[in-house]
Amino acid sequence: MQNLLLQVKGLSKNFNTFKLGPLDLYVKQGIVTGLVGANGSGKTTLFRLLMKLMKEDAGHIQFFGRNWTENESTWKEKVGYAGELLDAYDFLPIKELKKLISPWYPNWNNQQFEYLSKRYQINLEEKYEKCSNGTKKKIDFIFALCHDPSLLLLDEPTAGVDIVSRRKMKEDLIRFMEDDEKSIVLATHTIDEINQLCDEIIVLDSGKIIHSYNKDDIYDNWARVWISNLTQDLKNHPNVIHYELTPPQIVTNHMDELESVLQAEQITSLQVQRLSMEEVLEYIIEYS
Numbered sequence: 572m573q574n575l576l577l578q579v580k581g582l583s584k585n586f587n588t589f590k591l592g593p594l595d596l597y598v599k600q601g602i603v604t605g606l607v608g609a610n611g612s613g614k615t616t617l618f619r620l621l622m623k624l625m626k627e628d629a630g631h632i633q634f635f636g637r638n639w640t641e642n643e644s645t646w647k648e649k650v651g652y653a654g655e656l657l658d659a660y661d662f663l664p665i666k667e668l669k670k671l672i673s674p675w676y677p678n679w680n681n682q683q684f685e686y687l688s689k690r691y692q693i694n695l696e697e698k699y700e701k702c703s704n705g706t707k708k709k710i711d712f713i714f715a716l717c718h719d720p721s722l723l724l725l726d727e728p729t730a731g732v733d734i735v736s737r738r739k740m741k742e743d744l745i746r747f748m749e750d751d752e753k754s755i756v757l758a759t760h761t762i763d764e765i766n767q768l769c770d771e772i773i774v775l776d777s778g779k780i781i782h783s784y785n786k787d788d789i790y791d792n793w794a795r796v797w798i799s800n801l802t803q804d805l806k807n808h809p810n811v812i813h814y815e816l817t818p819p820q821i822v823t824n825h826m827d828e829l830e831s832v833l834q835a836e837q838i839t840s841l842q843v844q845r846l847s848m849e850e851v852l853e854y855i856i857e858y859s
């Protein structure tokens with residue numbers, strides 16, 4: 572069993588019109604976890620709670636097996652967050668932001684900062700607040716990476732980022748994960764990022780974790796199956812996520828168990844088609 576970098580138990584936060592949690596989740600070393608969910612499902616709120624930008628109403632956060640409060644300085648040093656960290660200082664030019672923030676981190680790497688600033692064509696003289704949305708995302712990303720974090724928390728890091736920079740960010744994340752003691756939690760709406768980067772996928776809906784999957788299990792178990800006939804029992808079966816009458820077909824999340832279900836119902840399977848990640852996530856979010 573790999574070590575746990577992060578463990579969350581019963582984490583919850585109530586707003587007037589929205590409740591996040593209670594959430595239980597864990598992040599193993601060497602794993603990229605994709606955090607997926609519709610707009611407003613609670614992804615950013617979860618990051619805010621993890622980063623202590625907001626106080627939880629209940630729950631516990633553990634990092635490397637120790638409570639956050641006992642481990643606060645390590646947490647700050649070892650977590651790279653690309654989200655809302657720089658917003659409070661947005662009146663500063665980027666080079667001043669660097670002067671302010673780099674002393675927070677004993678392992679701050681100036682060479683890497685300079686390298687990444689050039690790679691992403693960041694004008695260090697420009698004030699953060701004046702930068703375009705995509706440029707802000709790139710700056711957030713650079714600041715998250717430059718202090719040798721063990722865990723990256725990335726809140727939609729490529730939203731609004733140009734195609735070339737997006738490709739570079741993907742390359743940089745793959746390089747980051749070459750060290751198998753590191754982990755990433757990546758909130759994203761981008762299927763390519765899920766396919767190319769993520770090992771595990773957590774699906775949030777209305778503040779709750781509705782599914783938590785290993786990506787390979789999704790590929791193995793989700794399929795559309797055309798069948799000879801559709802019975803009422805099959806329509807109601809818990810492993811049938813969706814069905815259509817003409818021609819008779821079902822979508823299942825348990826290909827491994829479907830054969831015995833069909834046999835019991837005396838139904839013949841005519842054709843099987845594995846689903847794409849995009850189709851699976853749409854079914855999970857729409858039919859859960």
Ligand SMILES: Nc1ncnc2c1ncn2[C@@H]1O[C@H](COP(=O)(O)OP(=O)(O)OP(=O)(O)O)[C@@H](O)[C@H]1O
Nearest residue numbers: 586587588589608609610611612613614615616617
């Ligand atoms: N400070 C706050 N006060 C009241 N409600 C809030 C506050 N912060 C967030 N919310 C509510 O919490 C819900 C979840 O918002 P959140 O930003 O976490 O969603 P998200 O999954 O990150 O969405 P998106 O994919 O659009 O970025 C929303 O309904 C939002 O209005």
